[in-house]
Amino acid sequence: MHCTRLLTLIFIISFFISSSIYAENGNKEWRPQAIKFDWVQLTSGEWLRGRLKSMYNKKLEFDSDKLKLLTIDWKDVKYLQSFQPDNVKIENNGSITGILTINEKKSR
Numbered sequence: 213m214h215c216t217r218l219l220t221l222i223f224i225i226s227f228f229i230s231s232s233i234y235a236e237n238g239n240k241e242w243r244p245q246a247i248k249f250d251w252v253q254l255t256s257g258e259w260l261r262g263r264l265k266s267m268y269n270k271k272l273e274f275d276s277d278k279l280k281l282l283t284i285d286w287k288d289v290k291y292l293q294s295f296q297p298d299n300v301k302i303e304n305n306g307s308i309t310g311i312l313t314i315n316e317k318k319s320r
Contacts, residue, residue, distance in 0.1 A: 246295035246311075250274070252284070253291035264294055264312070291315050 244251050250264040252274055262276035272284045272292070292314040301307040 243291065243293070246293040248295060250294045251292070252289060254284070254288050255290045256288075257290075264292070264298065267300075289314065 243253075244259065244261070249261045252260040252262075252264075252272070254260070260274060260276055260279070260282070262274050262279075265273035265275050265281065267273075267286075270286045272286060272289055274282045274284060276282060292312065294312040296311070297309050298312050299307055299309045300312065
């Protein structure tokens with residue numbers, strides 16, 4: 213019985229170590245699926261779930277059920293994914309509609 217528990221503990225520890233090494237080596241990081249909510253990852257690594265309200269003048273307005281309406285500096289945003297098509301107005305270029313993904317300061 214003790215051997216089984218020890219093997220289970222070793223497996224769990226090795227799983228977490230290999231997962232953290234996998235992410236640290238620049239391989240694909242875990243990201244939530246944007247199904248019912250928009251997601252923002254801050255440069256600190258923290259994830260916020262809620263609704264994208266606006267992006268203007270290097271600021272992101274994001275509404276979270278728990279944290280309410282937040283204003284976040286763009287320099288603090290690492291990743292953003294909207295769950296439904298949004299209309300984005302681009303200064304001097306009109307507007308486009310689509311699912312918004314911003315990753316490492318690059319939008320698609």
